Amino acid sequence: MHLTEIIALMIAGAAAGVINSLAGGGTLVTFPVLLLFGIPPIIANATSTVALFLGTTGSIFGYRQHLPVIKPWLSRFLPVSLVGGLIGSILLTRTSNDVFSKLVPFLILFATLVFLAQGALRRFVRLSENPAPATHQKNVVRAVVFQFFVAIYGGYFGAGIGILMLASLGFIGLTNIYEMNALKTTLGSLLNLVAAIWFVWAGLIDWPRALTMTLGAMGGYYIGAHYSQQISQRAVRMIITGIGFTISTVTFYQQFCR
Numbered sequence: 001m002h003l004t005e006i007i008a009l010m011i012a013g014a015a016a017g018v019i020n021s022l023a024g025g026g027t028l029v030t031f032p033v034l035l036l037f038g039i040p041p042i043i044a045n046a047t048s049t050v051a052l053f054l055g056t057t058g059s060i061f062g063y064r065q066h067l068p069v070i071k072p073w074l075s076r077f078l079p080v081s082l083v084g085g086l087i088g089s090i091l092l093t094r095t096s097n098d099v100f101s102k103l104v105p106f107l108i109l110f111a112t113l114v115f116l117a118q119g120a121l122r123r124f125v126r127l128s129e130n131p132a133p134a135t136h137q138k139n140v141v142r143a144v145v146f147q148f149f150v151a152i153y154g155g156y157f158g159a160g161i162g163i164l165m166l167a168s169l170g171f172i173g174l175t176n177i178y179e180m181n182a183l184k185t186t187l188g189s190l191l192n193l194v195a196a197i198w199f200v201w202a203g204l205i206d207w208p209r210a211l212t213m214t215l216g217a218m219g220g221y222y223i224g225a226h227y228s229q230q231i232s233q234r235a236v237r238m239i240i241t242g243i244g245f246t247i248s249t250v251t252f253y254q255q256f257c258r
């Protein structure tokens with residue numbers, strides 16, 4: 001790798017770490033940067049997953065004071081997250097680069113729209129705050145089922161899963177954004193662990209680039225988790241939304257208009 005590429009990958013990893021620790025959507029930075037340097041789509045997706053998974057240790061450490069509070073929820077959400085992540089990663093390895101290349105514009109557009117609509121999603125799920133016990137139990141079941149499908153998507157592509165999980169957690173009455181982020185980060189890290197193990201076994205990882213991104217991501221995750229109260233989320237959302245729509249437009253043109 002040239003020095004320019006090393007710097008670009010470290011910056012992309014750091015930016016993705018900050019973004020993922022705040023809400024989610026960091027893959028919308030790392031994935032297109034890897035594509036920019038000529039990495040095939042499936043390799044780029046798997047490499048991005050491994051790099052951001054390794055970096056989540058910084059974010060989990062930053063949220064460590066909230067881990068005792070979210071521990072009871074892990075027993076409910078963790079099994080479906082692991083199974084879903086494995087299913088999604090297997091589906092990716094059963095997809096050809098040609099097919100995945102055609103899916104990429106739609107996946108990026110979907111992730112960008114979810115990122116853009118996160119405020120509306122949170123307002124929608126908070127209609128169910130302080131529900132009756134029977135309703136609350138139904139909401140937990142719905143949230144667990146929803147998490148299963150989010151995990152499948154996360155194992156397959158991953159961009160936007162943090163936002164989807166935050167929306168889901170609102171259904172069970174969680175309102176503390178820092179506790180929600182701690183639970184989201186832990187679940188996302190573990191489902192990505194399953195996907196990463198599968199990708200490593202399948203030989204899909206570009207290790208030099210993955211490790212370079214990891215160095216940036218570890219710092220970015222920690223900074224985002226530790227100093228999230230001092231960072232303007234509005235500015236981050238605007239930048240990532242712009243990147244998402246731009247990359248989606250470019251990939252649609254490359255795949256269907258040339």
